[in-house]
Amino acid sequence: AISGVMAMYVAAFRLKRIEFFYWFFMFVGFIRAPALLILGFYIGKEILDYYTNPHSNVAYMAHVGGFIAGSLLILGALLLNRNIFDFTYLEQDQSIDPAQEQLAEVYSLIEKYRFGLALKTLNALITEHGNSLERETLRYNLTKLRPDKAFLNSLHTLLRHKPGNERELALLHSVWRENPEIRHTLxxxxxxxxxxxxxxxxxxxxxxxxxxxxxxxxxxxxxxxxxxxxxxxxxxxxxxxxxxxxxxxxxxxxxxxxxxx
Incomplete structure (x- = not known):
């Protein structure tokens, strides 16, 4: 099934550079390369492994079969409806948004309980790329751990945001109810x-x-x-x-x- 989806990526992105996850022994990370190159390499490796590891429990040819099935399915879909792809999206720059990369780093630091460094990274992100309700909510939660002037400033900024949907409205309501003393300073x-x-x-x-x-x-x-x-x-x-x-x-x-x- 995953090989079939990968075949559809080849059909959609072809020579456009997209992001791939890799692992090599203990080394893991992401690389950007043309879809046709990397996924072609993947299938070649599966076929090579099939012939060089005949006693393996891995169903290499099932992966190849899934890739072929995905290719045939996407080809048939394109023949029936040329507009099945959002070509406007496919032509967009697929490079990583630096702001999203920094935000991911903030979440990673939070997962490691490195709250001080997470707050410092988040402040740098907001200074460089601007604020948003998500970013300010993160800062509010991080400063709430040790209420001080920074917490109060974050709370004020958060409550001044205009919610864009019901979830954000519920968030602002919850924050207001959690901090009844804020009324005297807002x-x-x-x-x-x-x-x-x-x-x-x-x-x-x-x-x-x-x-x-x-x-x-x-x-x-x-x-x-x-x-x-x-x-x-x-x-x-x-x-x-x-x-x-x-x-x-x-x-x-x-x-x-x-x-x-």
Whole structure:
């Protein structure tokens, strides 16, 4: 089966350089080479081993057969549908992304419990290639081991990220709930932005909590008005007429500049 997939790689990438894993006694690693060259070498080695190791328990010719089967299957598929390959993807540069390579090194260091070096490597990665929710979450988890100013800065940065999907939204919600003391150090705009992200049925209670806390602190009127409008629409969608009216009235007063009491 694996040989069959390798045959499909030959058909797809041909002379394009792709990454291969290798091992030689105790040495392992990755090399980049044309698919046709390396996989052709692989099949040649299987045939050679078949004739030079006749008493081996390895089914060398089964590997060769799988390769031939994969070649025939991909050829038949291409004859039936030329668009079976995403040629735009195949023509892209297949070289390793340096940022992904550094990130893999961070994960490797974490697996070895070398948290200090992992954090140092991650900071260098963020400085060189920019930040993302995944990278900041990693930094948050690493600095959480020894809470200090670096942890607080990472926590602030993480909560200011805009989630791109439900998983990331759940992550931000979880981080906020894990650190209730952060509210007193996070600026109003960041809290409002977070609450706006959380105005969904699953996290509406937390969004309300943030709104109520900001209201008690007499936060910026316009920012609270925007949040109140979003909460109003959310409760309207849920059929909660009372809360819809409460937040809608607050938003109207905020926009008109009236009293927010």
């Amino acid at each position: 600026d109003t705009d960041s809290q409002v932005r977070l609450a706006l992200n959380l105005t969904s049925p699953d996290y509406l209670t937390t969004a309300e909590d943030i709104f109520n806390a900001l209201q008690r602190d007499k936060a910026n009127h316009s920012a609270l008005g925007v949040l109140a409008r979003r909460l109003s629409l959310c409760f309207e969608g849920l059929g909660n007429a009372a809360k819809h009216k409460t937040y809608n009235d607050f938003a109207e007063r905020a926009i008109s500049g009236g009293s927010l009491r």
